[in-house]
Amino acid sequence: MKISVAPLLKQPVGHRVEHVLAEGPPIDPRGENADLLDAEITAFEAEVHVTHTDPGALLEGTARADLSAECARCLRPISIPVRARFAEQYYATIHVESGAAMDEAPGDAKTIGSDFMIDLTQLIREEVILATPVAALCRPDCRGLCPVCGADLNERPHTHEERTDERWSKLRELRAALAEDEAPPGDRT
Numbered sequence: 001m002k003i004s005v006a007p008l009l010k011q012p013v014g015h016r017v018e019h020v021l022a023e024g025p026p027i028d029p030r031g032e033n034a035d036l037l038d039a040e041i042t043a044f045e046a047e048v049h050v051t052h053t054d055p056g057a058l059l060e061g062t063a064r065a066d067l068s069a070e071c072a073r074c075l076r077p078i079s080i081p082v083r084a085r086f087a088e089q090y091y092a093t094i095h096v097e098s099g100a101a102m103d104e105a106p107g108d109a110k111t112i113g114s115d116f117m118i119d120l121t122q123l124i125r126e127e128v129i130l131a132t133p134v135a136a137l138c139r140p141d142c143r144g145l146c147p148v149c150g151a152d153l154n155e156r157p158h159t160h161e162e163r164t165d166e167r168w169s170k171l172r173e174l175r176a177a178l179a180e181d182e183a184p185p186g187d188r189t
């Protein structure tokens with residue numbers, strides 16, 4: 001969703017407007033919020049307050065989003081809820097009424113171009129990515145996958161004793177061989 005801040009910048013400094021936006025699940029891949037899909041966002045809602053500040057517009061608000069991810073331990077697909085609170089200053093580069101160039105914005109600052117449009121979808125996408133946990137788990141005590149056989153330890157808790165396993169299998173072979181010798185067909189009795 002893109003908004004024009006031109007009307008806001010024509011109002012006195014301190015003037016404020018509110019935008020509420022939400023979509024999903026699902027988010028339309030051909031819609032105006034489609035860029036959220038490449039951040040694995042499946043649904044979101046956001047409230048954005050836009051205030052006319054001296055160098056431009058301050059965007060403050062909250063975003064809530066659901067992300068599709070996989071558990072960092074057991075790899076099963078999960079949906080993680082993410083909440084972000086944000087405050088971003090956008091610097092006007094051109095005076096809205098006179099068209100005169102404004103003082104240069106700080107190097108890494110977000111700027112408002114000559115079309116006076118701000119893309120709220122991109123802002124929400126960035127803020128949700130920043131608030132996303134690095135390693136999400138399906139549950140806090142997820143046991144993960146067995147490092148030996150790869151089985152899900154939540155479903156089948158187990159341990160391996162690799163060396164003994166080998167020895168046991170040798171022993172089993174030996175036993176089987178002995179059993180063949182010692183347990184002959186019934187006619188021996």
Ligand SMILES: [Zn+2]
Nearest residue numbers: 071074138142
């Ligand atoms: Zn898990």
Ligand SMILES: [Zn+2]
Nearest residue numbers: 146148149150
């Ligand atoms: Zn295992």
